[in-house]
Amino acid sequence: xxxxxxxxxxxxxxxxxxxxxxxxxxxxxxxxxxxxxxxxxxxxxxxxxxxxxxxxxxxxxxxxxxxxxxxxxxxxxxxxxxxxxxxxxxxxxxxxxxxxxxxxxxxxxxxxxxxxxxxxxxxxxxxxxxxxxxxxxxxxxxxxxxxxxxxxxxxxxxxxxxxxxxxxxxxxxxxxxxxxxxxxxxxxxxxxxxxxxxxxxxxxxxxxxxx
Amino acid sequence: xxxxxxxxxxxxxxxxxxxxxxxxxxxxxxxxxxxxxxxxxxxxxxxxxxxxxxxxxxxxxxxxxxxxxxxxxxxxxxxxxxxxxxxxxxxxxxxxxxxxxxxxxxxxxxxxxxxxxxxxxxxxxxxxxxxxxxxxxxxxxxxxxxxxxxxxxxxxxxxxxxxxxxxxxxxxxxxxxxxxxxxxxxxxxxxxxxxxxxxxxxxxxxxxxxxxxxxxxxxxxxxxxxxxxxxxxxxxxxxxxxxxxxxxxxxxxxx
Numbered sequence: 001x002x003x004x005x006x007x008x009x010x011x012x013x014x015x016x017x018x019x020x021x022x023x024x025x026x027x028x029x030x031x032x033x034x035x036x037x038x039x040x041x042x043x044x045x046x047x048x049x050x051x052x053x054x055x056x057x058x059x060x061x062x063x064x065x066x067x068x069x070x071x072x073x074x075x076x077x078x079x080x081x082x083x084x085x086x087x088x089x090x091x092x093x094x095x096x097x098x099x100x101x102x103x104x105x106x107x108x109x110x111x112x113x114x115x116x117x118x119x120x121x122x123x124x125x126x127x128x129x130x131x132x133x134x135x136x137x138x139x140x141x142x143x144x145x146x147x148x149x150x151x152x153x154x155x156x157x158x159x160x161x162x163x164x165x166x167x168x169x170x171x172x173x174x175x176x177x178x179x180x181x182x183x184x185x186x187x188x189x190x191x192x193x194x195x196x197x198x199x200x201x202x203x204x205x206x207x208x209x210x211x
Numbered sequence: 212x213x214x215x216x217x218x219x220x221x222x223x224x225x226x227x228x229x230x231x232x233x234x235x236x237x238x239x240x241x242x243x244x245x246x247x248x249x250x251x252x253x254x255x256x257x258x259x260x261x262x263x264x265x266x267x268x269x270x271x272x273x274x275x276x277x278x279x280x281x282x283x284x285x286x287x288x289x290x291x292x293x294x295x296x297x298x299x300x301x302x303x304x305x306x307x308x309x310x311x312x313x314x315x316x317x318x319x320x321x322x323x324x325x326x327x328x329x330x331x332x333x334x335x336x337x338x339x340x341x342x343x344x345x346x347x348x349x350x351x352x353x354x355x356x357x358x359x360x361x362x363x364x365x366x367x368x369x370x371x372x373x374x375x376x377x378x379x380x381x382x383x384x385x386x387x388x389x390x391x392x393x394x395x396x397x398x399x400x401x402x403x404x405x406x407x408x409x410x411x412x413x414x415x416x417x418x419x420x421x422x423x424x425x426x427x428x429x430x431x432x433x434x435x436x437x438x439x440x441x442x443x444x445x446x447x448x449x450x451x452x453x454x455x456x457x458x459x460x461x462x463x464x465x466x
Contacts (some may be wrong), residue, residue, distance in 0.1 A: 006323030010245045037415040041408040045352045056389040059385030099244040161295035186398025
């Protein structure tokens, strides 16, 4: 669900870049120095997963996006994390692109932040593995659906003729969203049982300020 | 296996200071994205091809990237002109290809290829940690640069952990299929990868605190601006201004 290089005209690309810059600035402010390693490691893990994990679907397979999970684990820090991850993807594997980096960061990052507000606390307070699983499913489905809407919106804004791509990809995306939901559910359920600390924002040890 | 490799080499492009390369790539991408004229777009592709030759990019990986991009463009060419209304430019098997649609698809294809070529030749050839240092010297927010460096540093580590976990699964005769079992197993694999990442991030933080980390990295890698960098800056400034000028006299019609 990337906007490829060249597709977005200047106006859409600029709007995306501005929104992304705002979101990333908020994310950087929310992210304490102590949380940088955590954000980086979660981003790396999700980056690796989205590249190498192939979830079988019929004769084909889909790769997970996991932006709902990123939001639940990182909060606003998911914005800069996605910026970095998407930049690296463009550089190393030619997914997305630099002129569309802003749009793609918005498409992936804002749904993640929405999931943080919607689900993070509920998952933390969930008592049973089953409840966490269901909340995970909801987070995965919500994030990817929102991403799809943002993606489709920016494509249609880029050119009415591009709407055909949205129409054709509607059905495949339904399948992808379903699988993403189930997958995120299992991950969240697993984390809730094995390592519930994952959903707490890290204990911040105060760095000593200048004496 | 490493997934964070750049196109290494010893050409003149590789020896250039990364800072002007970052800036030149960004300005180039913006100009090309803004452009609406074939002469500018075609010259952009030509500049890209020239830089790709100058930096001696390996043929096969580059061809793979170009192919992946252009497969999508073929789809665009088949979809957009046949579904958008307007004067038909030509008919293929009695299917009309509209004028506007063909131009839109052609513009997108040229833009994407030009930017891909320049991006890969100028930035794909920088060692990734040097790119982090270049961001630092270009005054990007410190936290963002740190995040970039950390993500880069641990990508391979986590990929390695993933491979290890997958191997243990395979040793227990795991075979992916379209089943809830497969999704659950992959989910637990990912969960375990995250647990390891989170635990590792705490160890990193503790280790950094031991060494008196105060939210600042000291870049000890300083770049030196040589004569060749001045030449590069001058040339790219001239080329980019030429692009802007041609765009302007052709009466820029940004799409």
